[in-house]
Amino acid sequence: MGAYYCAICRQTTFTGKKHIFGKTHQSRLRVVLLKSLEKVKEARRTLKKPQVEKFDCIQHKQTFWCYCCELEIQRHITDENMTVLHGGLLEHMATPEHRKKTHKFWWDNKADPKLRDKIIIKEDEIERFKAEVANALESFVEKEDEIIKQQADHIRGQEKHRQEVLQSLSERDAEPELFTGPNGIDMSAQDIVRHQFRQEEGQKNRQKRKKEQSTDRSKKVKTSERQRNSDDT
Ligand SMILES: [Zn+2]
Ligand SMILES: [Zn+2]
Structure with a gap:
């Protein structure tokens, strides 16, 4: 008889x-079984309602060590x-092989x-799971298609809006009086906005200056009035 390796104790006996x-051995076995059973319990919860998700290259590549079969298996099924x-x-x-090895x-x-x-x-249980998986995959694909369709509609809407803006700008460009710069030079859309902005700013500044001048004037009036009053006394 050759050497015997106990995977539970991680010990070789010659x-x-x-x-x-x-x-x-028994206390180690208990720990190993509890850990495995926890994962199986988690998986069992999805038997009646399989969970389908968009592929995640880290989460969905997890493996599981089956102590009964001494085999590393993929926890999830994915087509990436x-x-x-x-x-x-x-x-x-659910495989007959696993059942046999588990008994042993x-x-x-x-x-x-x-x-x-x-x-x-x-x-x-596994037959029903497979049937439910087929349904879950179908509705997942439908949902994905709906999302893609919505995204495409959104992009099309944005593009349409952009075209409309460009169209209205080029129409305005066609009116030379309105949209030729101060020196008669053609202006781009950006220039137009900049030009309009400067005009507005200039207007604001002029108004501001006017206001300041008028308050200055009223101040002067007030002082001269006061002077006149003091002259009277
Ligand atoms: Zn052992
Ligand atoms: Zn197994």
């Missing part, structure tokens, strides 16, 4: 010695476009028999 499936969350794990747990693993490790069937997906 020829002539027996691996001890004692307290240390969309992903069925937990699909990989559920499908693996439980027997070899003297694991708690109550937990064994939690890690196996039944045939009818």
Whole structure:
């Protein structure tokens, strides 16, 4: 007999010695099983209502180590476009191979028999899951198409608006009196805006100056009045 490696204890036992499936092994096994069962439980929640998402290159490439099969499996199923969350794990747990290996693993490790069937997906469960996945994928594609259509409509609307603005500017360009610069030079749309702005600013400044001048004048009037008053006394 060759060396025996216990994946739970991460320990190799060489020829002539027996691996001890004692307290240390059992407590490590409990930790390993709880971790695995937690992931299977999470996956089971999607059995009746599969979750389809847009592909995420980090989240959806997660793997799962199956201790029963001593195999690394993909947790999710993806075509790098969309992903069925937990699909990989559920499908693996439903294979006859996994069922067989799980039975052996439980027997070899003297694991708690109550937990064994939690890690196996039944045939009818996976059949229903697959049918639901087909529906979920279909509605996901429909939703995606609707989003793409909305985005395209939005872009078309923006383009139409841009064309209208350009059209109205070029029409205004065609009227030489209004939109020729002060020196009779043709102006671009940008120049027109800049020119109009300067004109408005100039107007504002003139108004401001007028206001200041008038207050100056009224001040002068007031002082001369006061002077006149003091002259009277
Ligand atoms: Zn062990
Ligand atoms: Zn397995």
